[in-house]
Amino acid sequence: METTQPAGGISGNVLFYSSPEPLNREQHAKLALVHKDKPYSFALNGTAVPLAVTEFAPAAxxxxxxxxxxxxxxxxVMGLNTGENLFIQADGAFEAGAYIPAYIRRYPFVLANDESQDRLIVCIDRGSDLLAEGGQTPLFDDKGEPTEYTQNCIKFCDDFEVERRRTDSFVQLLKDNDLFELKKAVFTPMDQNGxxxxxxxxAEYFGVSEEKLNALPADKIKELQTSGALAQIYAHLVSLIGWDRLIALATLRQQQQVANGALN
Structure with a gap:
């Protein structure tokens, strides 16, 4: 991927990235990664984060x-309300044990469209507080070449793009088999008497219809199984149990906010 030439025009709005710039050895020669124990504040408002199909199982x-x-x-889905992420604390700490999506892990790097040359180029979020001239891990070495850290980040972005395309193919497969239906996540509150x-x-969202899935001919089921799509479908279906956990987390956070307000 190109890292040194300025782009004629970067297109598209990307969640979390406030000031994306093409990675450039002249402009960014002195930039370095700032090491933080709790680096995820940038995703505090990420209510729902894109996933690759290969992430379904761990994310579920x-x-x-x-x-x-x-x-x-x-x-x-990482929150119930717009601008809310229940898995990231105000100090940037991620919920212990929770899976961190690749979309979050690649930050502050990203691939973006260069419309002038019809290609993808590597960009960084120049507005990120994870990048600074006084940081610990340089983006470029003394010769102006990408450091090992930067090379690894670029490879991660390249791999992410491959997985994104694979995900598009998976979604198209579900569409072709007419497996989607509109679903609802429902919460039943308890009164003071229990x-x-x-x-x-x-929430309302699209998910795979188990009824439609079970009604597929045996040869279609075999195709889904052989391609690995069936396992990903079941990971998605199992994940929907997570709505209960999400609702419980939201209720707990609300109770904590009320308690903190009372103390103040």
């Missing part, structure tokens, strides 16, 4: 994995 242990929009983009109240819809 932590989050509901859903599909959104006309493109049926796979997302890891009795269930009126069920409340907390």
């Amino acid at each position: 242990l932590s989050y509901p994995v859903i599909f959104a929009g006309d493109d049926r983009v796979p997302l890891a 009795q269930p109240g009126e069920p409340q819809t907390v």
